[in-house]
Amino acid sequence: MRILIDIGHPGHVHLFKNFVKEMQNKGHEFLFTCRQKEFEIELLKAEGFNYVSFGKKYNTTLGKIWGLLKFDFLEFIQGLQFKPDIFMSHGSPYAAHASAILRKPHISMEDTGNMEQVKLYLPFTESVLTSTAFHKDLGKKQIRYAGYHELAYLHPNRFTPDSKIFNILKINPETKYVILRFVSWNASHDINQSGLTIDEKRELITYLDKNFEVFISSEGLLPEEFKKYQIKIPPEEMHNALAFAHLFIGEGATMASECAILGTPAIYINSIMAGTIDEQVNYGLLFNFKNGEGVLEKVKELVEIKDLKIFFKNKQNRLLAEKIDVTAFMVWYVENFPESQIEMKNNPNYYLNFK
Secondary structure, eight states: OOEEEEEOSSHHHHHHHHHHHHHHTTTOEEEEEEEOOTTHHHHHHHHHHOOEEEEOOOHHHHHHHHHHHHHHHHHHHHHHHHHHHHHEESHHHHHEEEHHHOOOOEEEEEEOHHHHHHHHHHGGSSSEEHHHHHOOOOOOTTTSSSSSSTTHHHTTTTOOOTTTHHHHTTTTTTTOEEEEEEEESSGGGGGTOOEEEEEHHHHHHHHHTTTTTEEEEEEEEEEEOGGGBBBSSSSEEEEEHHHOEEEESOOOOOHHHHHHTOOOEEEEOOOOOHHHHHHHTTTTTEEEESSTTTTTHHHHHTTTSHHHHHHHHHHHHHHHHTOOOOOHHHHHHHHHHTHHHHHHHHHGGGGGGGG
């Protein structure tokens, strides 16, 4: 089987990487397509995957319209050349549109529920895989499973934190550190959304710097005053850094969810909500704020908890016991598609076979 996967975010490389490796071991062939966005290409290179980059993404409204036409065409050309049996993506309209023209199925992973994007790809997609925590009904094409995208690569079957990260960060293993994540607010789903103001970021950093080593991961350029805190590690080491962090504070949902799965207390500041975030809040692993109001108070409350990481480990164990190995489910679903789609429609709890 030949499968073309379109990548729209660095997190999507992690989502698909273990699936691809397992499928490659079974003789299946893959090609990734992507745009230049943060660390996508670096991650694809680090994993040794074959890929084609379509160049830089566009941030303006007119640029996004032009990009849709341009990247649709380039995806179609790659489809003609690679001749995939299946297209896959995380809600990529480019993969969906090319698959429809080439009369091949498109399987989409979905967890954000950005309806602007969903409307562009859903009519051209055969199957959409979502978490049972996903908060929207996408109709008869939707297949639900008990897991999150982050469990495709951070499930204990797939990931063991490596303490070498302390050497990479150039700190002592006994040093407590905090990771902050700032987003650029350039994505289509970020319009009219909010997170931390520059003053709130400054206040947080000033407080944390007194008691912790502070590292900042930023999607865009950091102000000069924050640059000394910028984390400088290979992008493939970020999950090790998150796993050993004492606390995470950030505007990005993916890293916040990753921390919840890793047992690292996470504070997510963003007016964009998702079912995954809601569920992880209910597990007590994540705290959500629509803006910066109350964030510093919550930080102070958490750092006062004795043995904070051990306290959150118990919450993490409960979550993991109730979720599946998402990669194992993906491998079964794609290898057996479209029969797997019929099986899931007839037996919606079949995913429980993949714990």
